[in-house]
Amino acid sequence: MQLKLKNPIIFFDLETTGINIVNDRIVEISVLKVSPNGMEETKTVRVNPGMPIPKQASDIHGITDEDIKDAPSFKEVGKELARFIEGCDLAGFNSNRFDIPLLAEEFLRNGIDIDFSKRKFVDVQTIFHKKEQRTLSAAYRFYCDKNLEDAHSAEADVTATYEVLKAQLDRYSDLKNDIEFLSAYSSFNRNADFAGRIIFDEDGDEVFNFGKHKGRKVKDIFAKEPSYYAWMMNGDFTLYTKKVLTAVKLREFQK
Structure with missing residues (x-):
């Protein structure tokens, strides 16, 4: 099922130095922009976080200090990224609790002004957990009948997330093909801040x-x-x- 969109929507995934929203940094970001006319555009960029990548993080996503030593900083790529996602709703897998809060921190930390207040946020993991209680790899296998190759590669994860959401809409008749509905459905609280404080x-x-x-x-x-x-x-x-x-x-x- 194709998404019914009023605004473009960005599916995105971050690979990071860790899971602390305040202290950790982005090392790779992949975005898939889907326009109301169905056009799709993907961008993936590695980012120098300005800090060492812990081994336990590298063991998960495979990105090392050597891989990003010549990569641009977030400050260098952030303004272009902000322009790319301007006017778009946002979607991801566990994005409401991790990716969106951390991305917002990076923008603020680098003095990049971006207003998230009018965006809709769709968390595909929340929909999945309310329906099936699984991981992204299991969700991809369950909904799309495919094995997720290169799991924890940002681009592979973001593409899988997009495909899973479309498959969820095909499977569940009570899920409306409407971003405002999906945003409300994939939210646990009416958060004023992304961290839920x-x-x-x-x-x-x-x-x-x-x-x-x-x-x-x-x-x-x-x-x-x-x-x-x-x-x-x-x-x-x-x-x-x-x-x-x-x-x-x-x-x-x-x-």
């Missing part, structure tokens, strides 16, 4: 989703306990979480 409540207000203030409105805590904002801004939280907190603080200040 801040979510929206039923009133549309930002609410803490962790710690001693879990379930309480951010604006109320900042009004009663101003030092909590400073603690979070100095803490080991993602840049995007801090961006959301600052927007709340400024909004309330201007009232």
Whole structure:
């Protein structure tokens, strides 16, 4: 089944130095842009992360320090990437919990202004886990009847993810071929930030989703306990979480 698209959609996958959204970096990114007219365009680029790639990461994706020693930095490729994905919705496998948060961190860290607030995010892994509870390789075998060669190669993974989503639409009659529906279906919470530290409540207000203030409105805590904002801004939280907190603080200040 072909996707019904209002906007272009980017299927993407990252290979990284590790799984820490705050501290780890991208070493390879592959993107597959699918346009509403069905045209497909793929780009894959390796990135010098500016830090050693741990052996345990190289053992998974096969990319070593030697492989990326002459590769461009994210700062060098980020602006072109931002232009390429401008106006597109985003999709991936485990992308809502890892790839999108880490990509957003890289953009912010390198001073590249990109607005994700109006994008739709489709996480094919979430759809899969709600339906079958498997891995990408198993999903590819289950839905597409193919073996995933070169697993953990960004381009192989991103192509498989695209094929799996189309096969999921063919298999499940209750899945609507609509990116807004798929975005909502593949989300667990209404996240205000990508890390899930801040979510929206039923009133549309930002609410803490962790710690001693879990379930309480951010604006109320900042009004009663101003030092909590400073603690979070100095803490080991993602840049995007801090961006959301600052927007709340400024909004309330201007009232």
